[in-house]
Amino acid sequence: MQMENIQATLNKGPAVQAAKPTKMRSENVTVHYGAKQALNGINLDVPERQVTALIGPSGCGKSTYLRCLNRMNDTIDGCKVGGKITLDNEDIYDPSIDVVELRARVGMVFQKPNPFPKSIFENVAYGPKIHGLARNKNELDEIVHRSLERAGLLKEVKDRLDEPGTGLSGGQQQRLCIARAIAVSPEVILMDEPCSALDPIATATVEELIDELRENFTIVIVTHSMQQAARVSQVTAMFHLGDLAEVGPTEKMFSNPDDKRTQDYITGRFG
Numbered sequence: 001m002q003m004e005n006i007q008a009t010l011n012k013g014p015a016v017q018a019a020k021p022t023k024m025r026s027e028n029v030t031v032h033y034g035a036k037q038a039l040n041g042i043n044l045d046v047p048e049r050q051v052t053a054l055i056g057p058s059g060c061g062k063s064t065y066l067r068c069l070n071r072m073n074d075t076i077d078g079c080k081v082g083g084k085i086t087l088d089n090e091d092i093y094d095p096s097i098d099v100v101e102l103r104a105r106v107g108m109v110f111q112k113p114n115p116f117p118k119s120i121f122e123n124v125a126y127g128p129k130i131h132g133l134a135r136n137k138n139e140l141d142e143i144v145h146r147s148l149e150r151a152g153l154l155k156e157v158k159d160r161l162d163e164p165g166t167g168l169s170g171g172q173q174q175r176l177c178i179a180r181a182i183a184v185s186p187e188v189i190l191m192d193e194p195c196s197a198l199d200p201i202a203t204a205t206v207e208e209l210i211d212e213l214r215e216n217f218t219i220v221i222v223t224h225s226m227q228q229a230a231r232v233s234q235v236t237a238m239f240h241l242g243d244l245a246e247v248g249p250t251e252k253m254f255s256n257p258d259d260k261r262t263q264d265y266i267t268g269r270f271g
């Protein structure tokens with residue numbers, strides 16, 4: 001892929017941007033799967049209300065790192081996380097942390113849209129119900145409508161909220177999953193290749209949505225598409241063989257990276 005092409009797609013913001021406060025900080029984060037080490041000590045600050053893209057060749061540890069941020073790795077047998085990760089300066093691996101509550105604060109959208117086999121309404125209402133976010137049916141209705149609206153889906157589904165979520169198109173299903181994530185008012189949304197199962201038109205819609213969502217949410221996205229990282233993110237972190245090779249403003253990472261591994265990866269020399 002040509003560097004010029006990627007540069008043309010860069011999501012150019014104001015020339016000088018005020019530095020955003022850190023929402024999540026990782027210090028010397030390591031991950032082992034049994035005897036195999038997958039992350040070698042990651043130090044990374046995720047800025048608030050920005051999109052941070054995680055890029056790098058297959059198997060370098062992007063998804064593993066993403067799963068550390070809401071303790072999804074806890075669910076994998078033999079997976080051991082070391083180091084420290086904070087959310088608003090609070091250690092998310094502290095024994096006092098309620099993991100269910102943490103995952104409401106740090107939501108996740110997966111590669112393949114995975115609506116529950118229930119109605120569109122129920123897909124979005126489920127989280128607010130189990131977290132007790134609505135006092136009555138009216139409040140629940142309002143949360144569901146607002147979440148679908150923010151996910152850019154309300155217009156398309158408002159007359160069929162009782163129909164199954166699985167009956168929607170792939171792109172609509174992914175926006176439904178984003179609405180479901182938003183419904184519990186998370187602070188951070190983790191996205192693991194959210195567009196990889198979508199066609200180019202649905203991808204463009206979801207990318208526009210991600211750009212809008214950063215007004216209210218901190219977003220961390222794993223992507224294999226350099227164009228996508230350039231289009232949607234303000235910060236890019238390049239992973240390589242379990243290390244963080246380089247992190248910086250997306251514009252710099254795609255125009256003038258410091259690390260040869262980043263340079264080689266974004267110009268298609270490996271990966």
Ligand SMILES: Nc1ncnc2c1ncn2[C@@H]1O[C@H](COP(=O)(O)OP(=O)(O)OP(=O)(O)O)[C@@H](O)[C@H]1O
Nearest residue numbers: 033036038056057058059060061062063064065076
């Ligand atoms: N559940 C698991 N059990 C054992 N090893 C795993 C597991 N998940 C990931 N790994 C290993 O950890 C390393 C990092 O994998 P990870 O999926 O995080 O990389 P990635 O950069 O997200 O890759 P891709 O871009 O292909 O999705 C790889 O060597 C992988 O084989």
